[in-house]
Amino acid sequence: MKIMLFSLLAVLAGCSDAVDQFVYSGFTGSNLTLDGGARVTPSGLLELTNGMVRLKGHAFHPTPLHLHESPNGMVQSFSISFVFAILCDYPDSCGHGLAFFIAPTKNFSSAFWTQYLGLFNNKNNGDPNNHIFAIELDTVQNDDLQDISNNHIGININSLYSMKSRDAGFYDDESGDFKNLTLISQKAMQVWVNYDREITQINVTMAPLNVEKPVKPLLSTTYNLSTVLTDSAYIGFSSSTGTVSGKHYVLGWSFGMNSPAPSIDIAKLPRLGQKARSKVLQTILPIVVVVFLLSAGTTIFLCMRRNLRYAELREDWEVEYGPKRFCYRDLFHATEGFKDKHLLGTGGFGSVYKGVLPISRLDIAVKRVSHDSTQGMKEFIAEIVSIGCLQHRNLVQLLGYCRRKGELLLVYDYMPNGSLDKYLYGKEGKHTLDWAQRFQIIKGVASGLLYLHEESEKVIIHRDIKASNVLLDNDTNARIGDFGLARLYDHGTDPETTRVVGTIGYLAPELARGGKATPLTDVFAFGMFILEVTCGQKPVMQNTEDDQLVLIDWVLEHWHKGSLADTVDIKLQGEYDIDEACLALNIGLLCSHPLTSVRPNMRQVVQYLNKDIPLPESMPTHLSFFMMAFIQNKGFSPCIITDPSSATSFGTISSTSLSEGR
Numbered sequence: 001m002k003i004m005l006f007s008l009l010a011v012l013a014g015c016s017d018a019v020d021q022f023v024y025s026g027f028t029g030s031n032l033t034l035d036g037g038a039r040v041t042p043s044g045l046l047e048l049t050n051g052m053v054r055l056k057g058h059a060f061h062p063t064p065l066h067l068h069e070s071p072n073g074m075v076q077s078f079s080i081s082f083v084f085a086i087l088c089d090y091p092d093s094c095g096h097g098l099a100f101f102i103a104p105t106k107n108f109s110s111a112f113w114t115q116y117l118g119l120f121n122n123k124n125n126g127d128p129n130n131h132i133f134a135i136e137l138d139t140v141q142n143d144d145l146q147d148i149s150n151n152h153i154g155i156n157i158n159s160l161y162s163m164k165s166r167d168a169g170f171y172d173d174e175s176g177d178f179k180n181l182t183l184i185s186q187k188a189m190q191v192w193v194n195y196d197r198e199i200t201q202i203n204v205t206m207a208p209l210n211v212e213k214p215v216k217p218l219l220s221t222t223y224n225l226s227t228v229l230t231d232s233a234y235i236g237f238s239s240s241t242g243t244v245s246g247k248h249y250v251l252g253w254s255f256g257m258n259s260p261a262p263s264i265d266i267a268k269l270p271r272l273g274q275k276a277r278s279k280v281l282q283t284i285l286p287i288v289v290v291v292f293l294l295s296a297g298t299t300i301f302l303c304m305r306r307n308l309r310y311a312e313l314r315e316d317w318e319v320e321y322g323p324k325r326f327c328y329r330d331l332f333h334a335t336e337g338f339k340d341k342h343l344l345g346t347g348g349f350g351s352v353y354k355g356v357l358p359i360s361r362l363d364i365a366v367k368r369v370s371h372d373s374t375q376g377m378k379e380f381i382a383e384i385v386s387i388g389c390l391q392h393r394n395l396v397q398l399l400g401y402c403r404r405k406g407e408l409l410l411v412y413d414y415m416p417n418g419s420l421d422k423y424l425y426g427k428e429g430k431h432t433l434d435w436a437q438r439f440q441i442i443k444g445v446a447s448g449l450l451y452l453h454e455e456s457e458k459v460i461i462h463r464d465i466k467a468s469n470v471l472l473d474n475d476t477n478a479r480i481g482d483f484g485l486a487r488l489y490d491h492g493t494d495p496e497t498t499r500v501v502g503t504i505g506y507l508a509p510e511l512a513r514g515g516k517a518t519p520l521t522d523v524f525a526f527g528m529f530i531l532e533v534t535c536g537q538k539p540v541m542q543n544t545e546d547d548q549l550v551l552i553d554w555v556l557e558h559w560h561k562g563s564l565a566d567t568v569d570i571k572l573q574g575e576y577d578i579d580e581a582c583l584a585l586n587i588g589l590l591c592s593h594p595l596t597s598v599r600p601n602m603r604q605v606v607q608y609l610n611k612d613i614p615l616p617e618s619m620p621t622h623l624s625f626f627m628m629a630f631i632q633n634k635g636f637s638p639c640i641i642t643d644p645s646s647a648t649s650f651g652t653i654s655s656t657s658l659s660e661g662r
């Protein structure tokens with residue numbers, strides 16, 4: 001109906017060049033005259049300024065109005081309403097505002113984009129020859145224009161000094177209360193301007209879009225507009241942004257001469273959100289979307305990388321080990337990402353790194369064991385943790401563990417003095433331990449092994465006793481490391497394929513034949529360890545002629561010749577207790593006896609070492625009998641020590657252990 005009316009009026013306007021009514025409920029298809037930043041957006045908003053600074057924009061009804069009753073008559077009564085909205089880039093500042101006006105010309109090229117709202121300049125402001133009537137919606141307080149606030153509406157004649165102004169707001173019809181409105185609230189608001197020619201009264205009223213025109217006007221004044229306005233005059237809107245940007249929109253507009261302005265169809269108004277945003281959509285949104293996607297992508301990438309980097313394996317059964325469970329990220333940071341400079345050594349089971357725990361600043365050693373299967377892991381972790389709960393002065397304290405895919409990390413107390421082998425085989429004169437220290441170390445390891453075999457809750461077999469697995473703490477007290485680890489590699493698999501775990505030279509013969517690890521296989525290895533510490537030589541040595549020199553054979557030879565003392569480490573330069581050294585060598589030989597039935601258990605070993613009980617009387621007989629057989633009958637000899645070819649049948653662990661040590 002109103003659209004039809006508009007069309008009709010437009011046609012009339014086109015024909016008669018005189019209009020007494022029009023209504024725009026949105027500006028799609030309208031024929032407004034626009035300049036500066038003004039345009040009609042695709043959705044039908046009249047956009048006076050688009051958010052750029054130092055911009056002015058004007059929109060005019062295309063044809064002039066004939067306001068006077070006759071060329072020299074009085075200005076007739078008229079009525080105007082419009083819906084506007086102001087959007088700001090910053091929440092509380094927006095330049096400069098907009099104005100509805102009636103003017104004799106469409107040429108505002110000399111007007112300023114500053115506080116003059118695109119209507120005047122500093123020269124013509126206040127000039128009666130302007131013949132301009134305007135209603136300003138001012139969002140900046142300019143003291144030079146005597147503005148009352150940065151949120152006011154004013155009635156202006158030929159000037160931006162308002163003849164009357166008020167803060168934006170309206171009187172509620174029901175309560176009569178004044179209610180504030182904020183021009184830059186980004187909400188659409190309606191303004192009514194009424195002029196009564198009889199009493200030359202000008203009323204200005206405003207209200208939110210959903211509120212009917214209030215009865216009480218916001219501003220009311222009298223001014224004889226017949227003395228101001230020309231007969232032929234253009235009506236329209238002006239806006240400017242100055243140095244602070246702002247977007248000024250008119251959504252609908254209606255005019256009536258000698259009649260109320262036709263009501264604007266609120267339902268047909270272009271959507272401001274869409275509208276405003278469509279502008280935003282075209283420019284800022286793509287950038288925002290790209291930035292968002294990039295940052296989201298980056299975040300996801302970083303999260304994934306971080307998750308991958310710090311990913312752990314956790315299963316339900318581990319809950320009970322909570323306190324013993326380390327977070328991979330902590331270990332990662334403790335070792336600065338397992339940097340090479342923190343590498344302490346690489347042994348049979350993996351690499352060991354030194355680290356410092358983030359919060360406690362506790363020094364730790366982290367062993368990374370690569371392990372593919374999760375089979376048996378539960379039992380293994382249970383055992384490791386139960387050992388970790390044990391405390392013994394001759395065991396390296398296990399602090400906890402962490403599991404990742406294909407990897408197990410064991411966290412130990414850091415032993416600043418490192419492993420024993422480096423003292424035994426270090427450069428001559430350097431690091432060499434004296435006899436008392438060596439004997440103490442032998443006793444300490446014996447005590448630790450006894451604890452594992454008999455004193456802990458269940459029998460724990462170490463499986464890889466050797467000098468490089470014995471660490472020295474601050475007091476050169478020996479601590480056994482790596483206990484229980486070997487078990488990880490031989491649980492429940494087919495006996496045919498069971499890998500022999502241990503180190504060549506320390507392997508009990510029955511173990512090399514495919515037997516099971518028992519406490520007595522540990523005793524065998526311990527025997528070799530005693531000989532190693534006492535003689536300062538490795539169990540198997542390569543001499544210059546590429547022959548293998550087997551330590552136990554050599555010691556046994558001297559034992560037969562009665563010159564056992566000659567085997568004691570020459571680095572001691574004769575400074576040792578000969579009784580203790582011979583005791584140690586005899587115990588070493590006894591422990592490493594090829595027949596398990598001859599080997600003592602660890603409790604007996606500790607007693608021998610403490611001289612609580614003497615070595616068995618019959619020992620020499622036993623020894624000579626079996627050892628001779630052991631030496632002479634290579635067929636009987638199961639001893640891998642003397643048969644290098646058999647070394648190849650051992651698992652990789654053994655080989656690396658042999659070559660690397662810890």
Ligand SMILES: *[C@@H]1O[C@H](CO)[C@@H](O)[C@H](O)[C@H]1NC(C)=O
Binds near residue numbers: 014031033063
């Ligand atoms: C639009 O207005 C201009 C004058 O500003 C006029 O020349 C033109 O014919 C009008 N077009 C229509 C479609 O009304």
Ligand SMILES: *[C@@H]1O[C@H](CO)[C@@H](O)[C@H](O)[C@H]1NC(C)=O
Binds near residue numbers: 107108109110
């Ligand atoms: C607009 O007014 C200026 C002077 O204020 C004048 O120089 C210019 O030619 C006018 N433009 C038009 C299109 O009339």
Ligand SMILES: *[C@@H]1O[C@H](CO)[C@@H](O)[C@H](O)[C@H]1NC(C)=O
Binds near residue numbers: 167179180
């Ligand atoms: C309305 O605005 C005026 C001036 O800004 C202020 O003093 C008054 O407290 C406001 N009233 C309400 C209800 O917000």
Ligand SMILES: *[C@@H]1O[C@H](CO)[C@@H](O)[C@H](O)[C@H]1NC(C)=O
Binds near residue numbers: 194196201202220
């Ligand atoms: C202005 O408002 C007053 C008060 O509501 C009213 O009496 C008067 O008729 C109005 N004048 C015009 C021109 O609308």
Ligand SMILES: *[C@@H]1O[C@H](CO)[C@@H](O)[C@H](O)[C@H]1NC(C)=O
Binds near residue numbers: 197200225226227
């Ligand atoms: C308004 O001004 C015109 C022209 O100056 C005059 O003819 C008219 O009487 C004035 N009207 C009133 C109400 O003063």
